[in-house]
Amino acid sequence: MSTQIPKQTDESTETDAEADAPSKGDERRAEKRRRAAERREERQAEEAERAAAAEETVELKVFRYDPEVEGKQEPRFDTFHVPFEKGMTVLDALMYSRDTYDSSLTFRHSCRQAVCGSDAMFVNGGQKLACKTQISELDEPIRVEPLPHAEVTKDLVVDMEHFYDQMEAVEPYFQTNEYPEGDLEEQRQTRENREKIKMSTRCIWCGACMSSCNIAAGDNEYLGPAAINKAYRFAMDEREGEDLKQKRLEIIEQEHGVWRCQTQFSCTEVCPKDIPLTEHIQELKREAVKNNLKFW
Amino acid sequence: MSQSYNRGLIEDFGRWREFEAGMWAWIFHKFTGWVLIGYLFTHIAVLSTGIPAAGASEAALMAGEDVYTQTIVSLEELLLVRILEVGLLAVAVFHMLNGTRLLLVDLGVGLDAQDKSFYASLILTGAITVASVPTFIAGAF
Numbered sequence: 001m002s003t004q005i006p007k008q009t010d011e012s013t014e015t016d017a018e019a020d021a022p023s024k025g026d027e028r029r030a031e032k033r034r035r036a037a038e039r040r041e042e043r044q045a046e047e048a049e050r051a052a053a054a055e056e057t058v059e060l061k062v063f064r065y066d067p068e069v070e071g072k073q074e075p076r077f078d079t080f081h082v083p084f085e086k087g088m089t090v091l092d093a094l095m096y097s098r099d100t101y102d103s104s105l106t107f108r109h110s111c112r113q114a115v116c117g118s119d120a121m122f123v124n125g126g127q128k129l130a131c132k133t134q135i136s137e138l139d140e141p142i143r144v145e146p147l148p149h150a151e152v153t154k155d156l157v158v159d160m161e162h163f164y165d166q167m168e169a170v171e172p173y174f175q176t177n178e179y180p181e182g183d184l185e186e187q188r189q190t191r192e193n194r195e196k197i198k199m200s201t202r203c204i205w206c207g208a209c210m211s212s213c214n215i216a217a218g219d220n221e222y223l224g225p226a227a228i229n230k231a232y233r234f235a236m237d238e239r240e241g242e243d244l245k246q247k248r249l250e251i252i253e254q255e256h257g258v259w260r261c262q263t264q265f266s267c268t269e270v271c272p273k274d275i276p277l278t279e280h281i282q283e284l285k286r287e288a289v290k291n292n293l294k295f296w
Numbered sequence: 297m298s299q300s301y302n303r304g305l306i307e308d309f310g311r312w313r314e315f316e317a318g319m320w321a322w323i324f325h326k327f328t329g330w331v332l333i334g335y336l337f338t339h340i341a342v343l344s345t346g347i348p349a350a351g352a353s354e355a356a357l358m359a360g361e362d363v364y365t366q367t368i369v370s371l372e373e374l375l376l377v378r379i380l381e382v383g384l385l386a387v388a389v390f391h392m393l394n395g396t397r398l399l400l401v402d403l404g405v406g407l408d409a410q411d412k413s414f415y416a417s418l419i420l421t422g423a424i425t426v427a428s429v430p431t432f433i434a435g436a437f
Contacts, residue, residue, distance in 0.1 A: 263401050264318045264321075282404050
């Protein structure tokens with residue numbers, strides 16, 4: 001990134017000045033580009049040397065793939081040496097690599113503090129949130145790959161559309177037919193009920209659980225752990241009332257709902273927010289059974 | 297951008313080294329389940345020799361010369377069958393213990409300790425299998 005910006009501004013000012021002499025301008029621009037590329041290469045070589053010479057560096061092997069550029073369509077791993085700093089996360093290292101070595105390295109990130117859920121990746125064979133994974137806790141070289149069981153769009157970016165579809169299928173928003181008396185009355189929740197759904201509200205839609213789930217990989221219709229957890233969050237919320245709970249149970253007890261879970265605990269292991277996903281799915285299974293059992 | 301490429305086994309069993317306890321429990325449970333189903337058919341086949349044996353004469357039965365007894369005896373004479381029996385016990389014991397674990401998981405009991413209960417069922421299976429070896433292998437060598 002930082003290497004690109006000055007070059008682009010140079011180019012644009014030049015285009016304004018030399019608008020009437022395109023051939024000459026083209027030549028100069030080409031020359032300028034060539035020199036910029038040389039400078040960049042030089043600088044990158046320097047940085048790499050400095051990184052290699054520094055006391056402590058970490059080796060990053062990053063998955064690269066770009067379907068739009070010929071020569072990058074075949075996936076490969078690029079190695080980056082990043083000077084280690086105390087408290088460095090995988091995301092920090094990726095950002096350093098992007099800013100220093102290769103500005104085309106593509107990955108999603110936003111808040112950098114494990115709240116936005118943009119940067120779930122496959123780090124050393126496990127689904128992790130890059131911004132809350134400490135480099136010091138990982139074995140080197142650190143392999144960074146896009147989430148498994150998802151289509152890779154570019155480098156570390158995967159297509160999340162299917163995940164979002166599944167999330168939306170469970171209607172992940174509060175609904176109720178039972179309103180408190182009086183217009184200005186709040187919809188109060190008991191402390192016990194709040195505690196019950198507390199963990200399930202922590203989901204940040206990062207998709208790590210869905211990616212780790214063996215069943216979701218083989219069954220595209222399976223709602224997946226995150227969506228079922230969302231359903232749990234509202235089905236267990238007593239403010240929604242009986243008829244809406246019934247409606248929610250009907251969604252999750254379908255063929256590709258809770259019953260597809262085979263308790264492998266993969267989702268629970270990878271969840272960066274420590275949501276007990278399997279526990280919630282199992283509880284919904286019991287709710288579904290109780291809902292359908294009739295003793296007469 | 298619908299282009300994608302197949303990352304192959306890395307997405308599934310290529311990462312078996314990183315599998316956690318719950319995943320191993322699932323794989324072993326599936327495997328032992330299929331082995332037990334396979335055994336069920338051979339079991340039925342061997343027991344079925346009792347049908348022709350039921351028509352044998354009283355004297356042949358007393359002497360142990362009927363088809364049923366002969367089949368059992370000839371099978372038990374094979375060293376391979378003796379060793380397979382130990383394996384069968386191990387498979388059955390693991391399937392039972394892990395099945396109990398899964399029952400607890402379904403009931404929502406001790407989900408935090410699901411990995412420990414998996415290791416416990418593995419260790420117990422090992423212990424029971426080792427203890428059974430003298431019984432199964434006695435006189436085989």
